[in-house]
Amino acid sequence: MRLGIGIGWRPEIAAEVEALTGIDWVEAVAENLCADHLPDSLVRLREQGVTVVPHGVSLGLGGADRPDPERLAGLAARAELLGTPLVTEHIAFVRAGGPLTASPRLEAGHLLPVPRTWDALDVLCENVRIAQDALPVPLALENIAALISWPDEELTEGQFLAELVERTGVRLLIDVANLHTNHVNRGEDPAKALDELPVEAIAYVHVAGGVEKDGVWHDTHAHPVSAPVLDVLAELRSRVDPPGVLLERDDAFPPGTELAAELATIRGTLRAAARTGVAAPAAVAPVTDARTDEPQGALARPALPVRTPRPGARDRTAVAQTALLSALVAGTPAPEGFDHRRLRVQSRALAAKRADVVAKVAPELPEILGDGYRAAFLSYARSRPMSGGYRRDAMEFVERILVSGGLPDPVAQRRLTHWWEDRSGPRPPGRATRLVRAARAVLVGK
DSSP states (O other): OOOEEEEEEOGGGHHHHHHOSSOOEEEEEGGGSOSSOOOHHHHHHHHTTOEEEEEOSSOOTTSSSOOOHHHHHHHHHHHHHHTOSOEEEESOEEEEEETTTTEEEEEEEEEEOOOOSHHHHHHHHHHHHHHHHHOSSOEEEEOOOOSOOOTTOOSOHHHHHHHHHHHHOOEEEEEHHHHHHHHHHHOOOHHHHHHHSOGGGEEEEEEOOOEEETTEEEOOSSSOOOHHHHHHHHHHHTTOBOSEEEEOOOSSOOOHHHHHHHHHHHHHHHHHHHHHSOOOOBSOOOOEETTTTEEOSSOOOOOOOOOOOOTTHHHHHHHHHHHHHHHHHSOOOOOTTSOHHHHHHHHHHHHHHHHHHHHHHOTHHHHHHGGGHHHHHHHHHHHOOBOSOHHHHHHHHHHHHHHTTOOSSHHHHHHHHHHHHHHHSSSOOOHHHHHHHHHHHHHHHO
């Protein structure tokens, strides 16, 4: 199925996305959507014939644990609601610890790279097959950007992806910005990765912006797409005509005119590469449903032999990933073979991401705490690893402030206390109660 040119749909730019011309499809973060109803903007886009693809970020298919059935069911429900031709996720781990290591569960709050080893590949492949069986539509997986490299890796990026596709039949979502990120941060040649991976398995492509600081490329999705990233897109297009290409933007959202200009640049890059590159077939052709003899409009998965992980692969992967994540979020000693400077950069990045996301899911907290919010949260994050989702993280952050003596400003203290009380009870208070409490806090402060 050809998707065409698309853009990442985010609530902050919903109106701008609807106003763009020439948009064939959008991608929405699956975890930001309700499983039983859609935002009005997505409803309108679907009514206009725009395809919506849910993009998951929390399955952690590269983790040592088998995929969580509830998370899989949630992703499946969103796929059904959207009537999408496929769903996507990442080749990453996002949590570690737990029963496999008899240690506390830790959440990264971000995507972390899996080691390119045969053990990790065995585990990933089995997890992918479990996910494929639970989803109503085909699955495509994205290569991620990384600040750190695992020691003693046994495969290159391209070899790892090629083996994954061969074993599972999963499709690929190739992020050219992530290939550039790994070129700067890990010295990996994007052209070599594209030569080694099966480009015919590409379902679609991501393009995004970032920024380089002190020799490290940060895949921010908050900056314009850079020339080197467009160069990688041209490299890919010289090899294959991808069914879809999508612009991602997750923060520091520009006006719609700037988004339109970036999309125009992407289109121009694809056209120029198509003229100068070799003849490139489309990566994925439509397949036929054997029951109806009609095109499915989705990506079929061939029947492949099942290969279970080698004995101990999950346990070894669990120990390695837990040691790394614990060093990043709990301050334990760095595992042997890692670059300590890069681990510090990654650790700071994870804490900053937590602060940013908590500020979005609980916008009242930066308002109540003012300029002191970020410093207070980062101090909290240094001593308290995340063990649940971001909303739980926000609650535990506020609990720490209240238990440790609260705030010097009595009005801010009351507001923070009421915020916590509103969310900690067995039932959230009604709107009238929240309004009364907010009004009481304002009146007390006068």
